[in-house]
Amino acid sequence: MSTTEQEMGKALDAGGHHDHHEIPWIRQYIFATDHKMIAKQFMFVSLFFLVVGGALAGMMRWQLGFPSQPMPGGMILPDAMMAPTPNGAIMLPEFYNSLVTMHGTIMIFFAIMPLLVGLFGNLLIPLQIGAEDMAFPRLNMVSFWLAVPAGILMLASFGVEGGAAGAGWTSYAPLSTSGEWTGVYLGQQLWLASLTILGFSSLVGSVNYISTVINMRAPGMTWFRMPLATWSLFVTAVLILLAIPILAGALIMLLFDQTIGTGFFRPEVGGEPLLWQHLFWFFGHPEVYILILPAMGITSEVLANRARKPIFGYHSMVLAIVGIGFLGWIVWGHHMFQSGMNPLLGTSFMISTMAIAVPSAIKVFNWLATLWKADIHLDVPMLHALAFVSMFIIGGLSGIFMANTPVDIYIHDTYFIVAHIHYVLFGGSLFAIFAGITFWFPKMFGRMMNEPLGKVHFVLTLIFYNLVFFPMHNLGLRGMMRRIYDFTQYEFLAPLQPMNQFITVFAFLLIATQVLFVINFFWSIFKGEKASENPWDSNTLEWTVPSPPPHGNFAEMPMVYRGPYEYSSPESDTDFLPQTTPPGGGSSGVPEPTPTPEGVEA
Amino acid sequence: MATGEGHKAPPYMMVFGVLAVLTVLEVLFAFTGLPKIWLALGLIAMAVWKAVLVALYYMHLRFEPTRLWVMALAPVPLAIILVAVVIKEIFTTGSGF
Amino acid sequence: MTPTTADRAPMAGMKVYNLKLGMWVFLLSEVMFFTGLIGAYIILRFAHPEAFAEPGVVLNVPLTAFNTFVLICSSVTMVKAFAAIEQGDQQGLQKWLLATILLGAFFVGVQIVEYTILTGEGFVPMAESYHAIARGAAEGSAVIGGPLYGATFYTMTGFHGAHVSIGVLCLCFTWWRARKGAYTAGSLGGVEIMGLYWHFVDLVWILLFTIVYLI
Numbered sequence: 001m002s003t004t005e006q007e008m009g010k011a012l013d014a015g016g017h018h019d020h021h022e023i024p025w026i027r028q029y030i031f032a033t034d035h036k037m038i039a040k041q042f043m044f045v046s047l048f049f050l051v052v053g054g055a056l057a058g059m060m061r062w063q064l065g066f067p068s069q070p071m072p073g074g075m076i077l078p079d080a081m082m083a084p085t086p087n088g089a090i091m092l093p094e095f096y097n098s099l100v101t102m103h104g105t106i107m108i109f110f111a112i113m114p115l116l117v118g119l120f121g122n123l124l125i126p127l128q129i130g131a132e133d134m135a136f137p138r139l140n141m142v143s144f145w146l147a148v149p150a151g152i153l154m155l156a157s158f159g160v161e162g163g164a165a166g167a168g169w170t171s172y173a174p175l176s177t178s179g180e181w182t183g184v185y186l187g188q189q190l191w192l193a194s195l196t197i198l199g200f201s202s203l204v205g206s207v208n209y210i211s212t213v214i215n216m217r218a219p220g221m222t223w224f225r226m227p228l229a230t231w232s233l234f235v236t237a238v239l240i241l242l243a244i245p246i247l248a249g250a251l252i253m254l255l256f257d258q259t260i261g262t263g264f265f266r267p268e269v270g271g272e273p274l275l276w277q278h279l280f281w282f283f284g285h286p287e288v289y290i291l292i293l294p295a296m297g298i299t300s301e302v303l304a305n306r307a308r309k310p311i312f313g314y315h316s317m318v319l320a321i322v323g324i325g326f327l328g329w330i331v332w333g334h335h336m337f338q339s340g341m342n343p344l345l346g347t348s349f350m351i352s353t354m355a356i357a358v359p360s361a362i363k364v365f366n367w368l369a370t371l372w373k374a375d376i377h378l379d380v381p382m383l384h385a386l387a388f389v390s391m392f393i394i395g396g397l398s399g400i401f402m403a404n405t406p407v408d409i410y411i412h413d414t415y416f417i418v419a420h421i422h423y424v425l426f427g428g429s430l431f432a433i434f435a436g437i438t439f440w441f442p443k444m445f446g447r448m449m450n451e452p453l454g455k456v457h458f459v460l461t462l463i464f465y466n467l468v469f470f471p472m473h474n475l476g477l478r479g480m481m482r483r484i485y486d487f488t489q490y491e492f493l494a495p496l497q498p499m500n501q502f503i504t505v506f507a508f509l510l511i512a513t514q515v516l517f518v519i520n521f522f523w524s525i526f527k528g529e530k531a532s533e534n535p536w537d538s539n540t541l542e543w544t545v546p547s548p549p550p551h552g553n554f555a556e557m558p559m560v561y562r563g564p565y566e567y568s569s570p571e572s573d574t575d576f577l578p579q580t581t582p583p584g585g586g587s588s589g590v591p592e593p594t595p596t597p598e599g600v601e602a
Numbered sequence: 603m604a605t606g607e608g609h610k611a612p613p614y615m616m617v618f619g620v621l622a623v624l625t626v627l628e629v630l631f632a633f634t635g636l637p638k639i640w641l642a643l644g645l646i647a648m649a650v651w652k653a654v655l656v657a658l659y660y661m662h663l664r665f666e667p668t669r670l671w672v673m674a675l676a677p678v679p680l681a682i683i684l685v686a687v688v689i690k691e692i693f694t695t696g697s698g699f
Numbered sequence: 700m701t702p703t704t705a706d707r708a709p710m711a712g713m714k715v716y717n718l719k720l721g722m723w724v725f726l727l728s729e730v731m732f733f734t735g736l737i738g739a740y741i742i743l744r745f746a747h748p749e750a751f752a753e754p755g756v757v758l759n760v761p762l763t764a765f766n767t768f769v770l771i772c773s774s775v776t777m778v779k780a781f782a783a784i785e786q787g788d789q790q791g792l793q794k795w796l797l798a799t800i801l802l803g804a805f806f807v808g809v810q811i812v813e814y815t816i817l818t819g820e821g822f823v824p825m826a827e828s829y830h831a832i833a834r835g836a837a838e839g840s841a842v843i844g845g846p847l848y849g850a851t852f853y854t855m856t857g858f859h860g861a862h863v864s865i866g867v868l869c870l871c872f873t874w875w876r877a878r879k880g881a882y883t884a885g886s887l888g889g890v891e892i893m894g895l896y897w898h899f900v901d902l903v904w905i906l907l908f909t910i911v912y913l914i
Contacts (some may be wrong), residue, residue: 135717205730211727212723249735261825269826269846270750278688342694412720618775629764630770632754632913642914649909653902660778660898667714677727685741693747
């Protein structure tokens with residue numbers, strides 16, 4: 001047989017060849033190649049980093065709320081971070097800079113990205129398209145095991161002399177090219193090395209996701225029958241594929257500047273600091289769409305399912321995802337409006353940035369239309385998905401202000417930007433992650449998460465979160481700048497101290513509330529109510545297999561006859577109609593026997 | 603790809619010949635002393651010609667499904683945008699950046 | 700009504716098998732990587748033309764042109780290796796793979812020699828110790844260009860050379876597998892994707908040589 005026929009035959013025989021021996025423990029849990037296990041690996045490691053990132057934020061908030069006062073528990077930290085005094089340990093400004101940098105870096109690269117892409121990309125893509133695993137399972141394993149040393153390097157950088165990187169997650173030259181101003185030397189290099197390795201991990205992951213979606217869809221699973229979660233993950237993977245290498249190049253050049261003594265970004269030897277900004281943001285802007293698109297996909301799945309209604313405007317949703325993917329490449333300058341760029345260039349970036357609001361708005365309106373007159377079930381995933389939509393609207397609207405060059409020149413690098421970032425990343429991505437974890441928890445672990453505890457966690461998180469981040473819009477407009485250790489040194493900002501304290505108190509409450517999620521998560525793994533194959537009465541393919549699915553996922557090749565959102569369809573006697581249901585076949589699809597290769601020649 | 607693709611073997615040696623000739627031409631052309639802009643354009647054109655030949659024949663794109671080479675072209679507009687925008691920025695803000 | 704074959708949409712995919720599709724997708728990311736490096740060079744050159752030099756003044760064009768020819772030859776031998784296994788010719792496959800390995804290793808060797816000579820002439824990536832002089836010029840001649848020249852040159856060609864070296868290692872692996880009979884006319888994906896990577900490395904060099912050495 002030719003290679004192509006072999007591949008086709010292999011895909012068709014999905015169920016047939018799984019009569020293999022038991023996999024040794026180490027291959028099943030540690031060096032796993034099964035996409036579902038790799039998804040869980042990403043999940044556990046990322047949730048750990050989410051906690052670390054939160055702890056770093058907590059320390060930042062202490063300094064902002066109670067400037068230069070002894071921090072509870074600060075005495076256990078080394079003298080390089082906290083200056084010991086008779087009353088306790090006071091945070092050092094250099095450590096604050098590291099906190100700022102590492103909070104952003106860890107949250108973006110080691111929490112949100114691996115949760116959205118490593119967890120949901122790995123978990124959902126093969127299951128939702130009807131494949132038995134990713135196209136390259138061993139490469140998938142490599143992807144995870146590259147992320148781990150990257151994370152270790154990042155954490156280790158806290159312990160080296162000079163401390164962890166302190167030039168912001170954006171690591172602008174010339175601040176980052178030498179330790180002269182941050183006091184950080186090895187830490188900055190470790191940061192660069194860590195991200196380079198992580199970039200490679202993401203890159204090989206994206207090769208897998210893209211190849212799998214293109215080549216391994218089950219018969220009948222046309223592009224426009226794919227669930228929006230898969231669509232968003234596919235476009236995200238393309239963004240990763242093309243953007244990460246630019247970051248890699250920039251990181252390497254910066255690393256050379258720091259170690260070998262090259263002069264790419266060092267003005268004192270003829271280099272160009274602005275080149276770093278252009279390269280970084282050329283990657284950086286697609287990166288933020290990487291951080292939001294999968295969240296949008298997850299939201300679409302949960303909203304449609306819990307509202308028992310088809311997603312309104314499926315085709316426009318797909319076009320919006322692709323449109324965001326395209327437009328995301330030509331807006332990077334809006335991060336650089338204050339860099340002295342040609343006003344004409346500034347205007348073009350302003351226009352393209354406002355243009356990209358359009359597909360996002362289309363998605364928001366489609367979600368709202370999906371909810372209109374729907375049979376809404378307010379369970380925990382739905383609550384989080386609704387929070388996503390609302391918080392994303394706020395975050396998106398603040399983005400319109402920032403897109404406007406003259407406005408941005410005023411609010412750039414203020415807390416207005418911090419508010420925007422957190423509305424889209426926490427209010428957006430993180431709520432979607434909570435929705436996704438709760439929704440697909442039964443598929444991963446065969447048990448449901450605890451509903452009442454989930455609701456308490458949701459309500460408290462939503463309230464505290466808004467109390468923490470909404471006031472930051474105001475702080476920013478009143479001139480409070482980002483990344484500042486002690487803003488009270490400026491007389492005009494001293495009146496903002498009470499508001500900062502207010503935010504800090506609720507930030508601690510917000511962090512404490514997350515314990516509820518952790519408890520729920522771990523308790524449910526062992527003691528949660530056992531889940532059926534399809535506890536949410538969903539249409540997509542992952543709900544046609546056991547919870548959790550066996551190795552190889554589908555016992556027989558699934559045949560797909562319809563799109564993923566046929567909820568409340570007149571054709572069905574229930575309010576859902578799985579994708580595998582043949583035409584006129586009622587509410588349950590009986591899988592066809594495995595066809596011969598000739599029968600499905602394209 | 604499998605055997606029996608339905609086309610005869612690509613003209614590998616002819617492509618090699620063209621590549622070799624173009625390489626020599628490029629080196630000779632580079633030292634003709636023409637104005638920089640014409641040199642650059644001519645050399646880039648020849649280099650791109652060689653690259654396209656390698657892609658089409660050695661990497662087999664000529665015989666692959668259309669979607670594959672459309673996909674392969676995807677990074678090109680991005681590369682052009684990045685370099686063009688930043689260079690324009692250099693020229694229109696005066697001295698260097 | 701039981702669904703029939705006609706009701707099912709055609710088999711998914713691009714009719715390009717997984718390994719090949721995966722390699723192409725990976726190569727796209729490599730295009731972006733070199734875009735970043737070469738793009739940075741082009742941008743810096745426009746911004747600071749005085750930091751660079753005319754072709755041939757510092758760099759050895761004839762040697763590198765010859766090396767370019769070597770790499771192109773290695774693409775031909777690679778293609779011949781693939782053509783051999785397409786016909787099921789195991790001996791031909793091994794012979795041509797070996798030829799590709801030797802040519803590739805030769806390319807890297809010449810590059811190392813080139814680097815040695817250049818660094819000896821003061822053309823280095825480090826900014827503080829950069830003191831490149833023209834080829835053949837006497838000791839103590841005027842410095843040509845500036846630190847950016849060295850930094851960009853070694854980064855671009857160095858990463859390309861690293862890609863060639865990795866390619867040579869993978870070719871050795873492929874050759875070793877070929878000797879064990881791992882490839883047949885019906886199962887030659889491994890050779891094909893090796894070829895795709897190798898041709899890509901050649902393609903990048905074709906552009907890199909022109910941009911860095913000739914312009």
